[in-house]
């Protein structure tokens with residue numbers, strides 16, 4: 211069976227290692243994956259860490275066209291995190307690569323291991339600033355508001371173009 215394409219948004223984060231090279235490698239790996247193509251990528255931003263004291267992050271977002279399910283996409287993102295040396299330690303602690311699934315068409319999904327839209331997306335300037343660059347008119351299915359409007363509600367002082 212051929213699955214029709216869905217539009218998805220992902221967030222990238224890194225604050226250990228050569229974050230720029232890690233992002234490039236992660237996007238290359240995604241682009242080489244069957245059923246995934248990259249439609250757009252944002253600029254990269256240097257952002258102040260939310261959570262425990264740790265180095266600044268590099269953050270950005272990408273839009274993908276996928277012909278795989280949300281669960282299959284999450285599995286692929288977790289595999290790529292592992293490939294780039296992700297070790298899970300402290301909650302919200304430093305990491306070589308974090309890949310979050312933000313949006314999948316207009317789907318709302320509440321499963322134990324996967325919530326879409328990403329539950330903390332709308333409060334995070336390090337997500338909304340790059341996402342608004344490449345998908346300003348995407349409607350968040352929870353609030354029914356477009357991304358560029360969600361961005362108006364939050365403080366973006368700690369997000370700077372890299």
Ligand SMILES: Nc1ncnc2c1ncn2[C@@H]1O[C@H](COP(=O)(O)OP(=O)(O)OP(=O)(O)O)[C@@H](O)[C@H]1O
Pocket residue numbers: 284288298301302303308309310311312322323324325326327328329330
């Ligand atoms: N939309 C989503 N995107 C990515 N992971 C998700 C999502 N919803 C639930 N998860 C689950 O979250 C788990 C833990 O993710 P992770 O350790 O990267 O969290 P975190 O990045 O530290 O925190 P946060 O979720 O606040 O960004 C993943 O293994 C995955 O099962």
Ligand SMILES: Nc1nc2c(c(=O)[nH]1)N=C(CO)CN2
Pocket residue numbers: 222223224257258259260261267269302303308336
């Ligand atoms: N600036 C910034 N802070 C964070 C980030 C992130 O990507 N950027 N990710 C976290 C856990 O997902 C916790 N804190």
